Amino acid sequence: MARLDDQETMKGSEMGTVDDNNNSDSSSSSPEERPDAAKSPGPSGGKYQLRPRSVHARRLCDSDWSFGESLRHKPRAAPLSRYRRKTANARERYRMRQINTAFESLRGVLPSWVCSRRAASDMTKIATLRLASAYIRSLQDILDGSAPQDTCSWVLSAILDNAPSGPQKPASPIHQASSGQFLEHQGQGADLVSILTGASSHQVFQDNLESFCYMSPVSHNDDFMLGCEPPRVWSEA
DNA sequence: TAGGCCATCTGGTCCT
């Protein structure tokens, strides 16, 4: 079934590839076996890169295939034993659980007002990544002093509102820097907390809905966004 | 019912 986050892999499925994982025949056109996928390691240039899954496909798309003849007749690896398959499955489940735990942690780090802009069920993994990306970008812009004033006050107030109740902790360097930028932006010596208190009112919250678009999770410069949905303007629920 | 999201299984590949 086609999935949005599988747009890359969709191209393979759309071709009607019915690969049962046992047949890495040359007719397979999965995206990994596309030359562009194989030759574009991406900006990360990480440890693992997209590459054709089958040896045959790699030989077809990779002109400087260096293993060449030695692998032409490489025998197919014997399937894992039942025991090893089960342990491998367990490790994979554990690995995926860790990934999901990390996503939960990331959702926990995001201010609740960010997540509350969406239904809980809408905080998918990709949405979480995009929101986090946008949130970080906005914080960076605040530090740079390039964020619109409304966004400064709104974001800062939301952060404070989201802070756990109790004795106020000393302002972090980031907080101090942010408040300094903000006050400088305001051009007044007003107390940050009072400003933020006022800014956290419901009315201001509503007033800032428009400026929230400033925090659009989508940037055309985001590599991971290429080929994905167009910029989303978050509308009021 | 189609589409989106997810968990799981699986085989291939890389690394230690």
Next chain:
DNA sequence: AGGACCAGATGGCCTA
């Protein structure tokens, strides 16, 4: 050799 990582395939669940 075995573990880690990755991506394809598949089926379940949910929603519009």
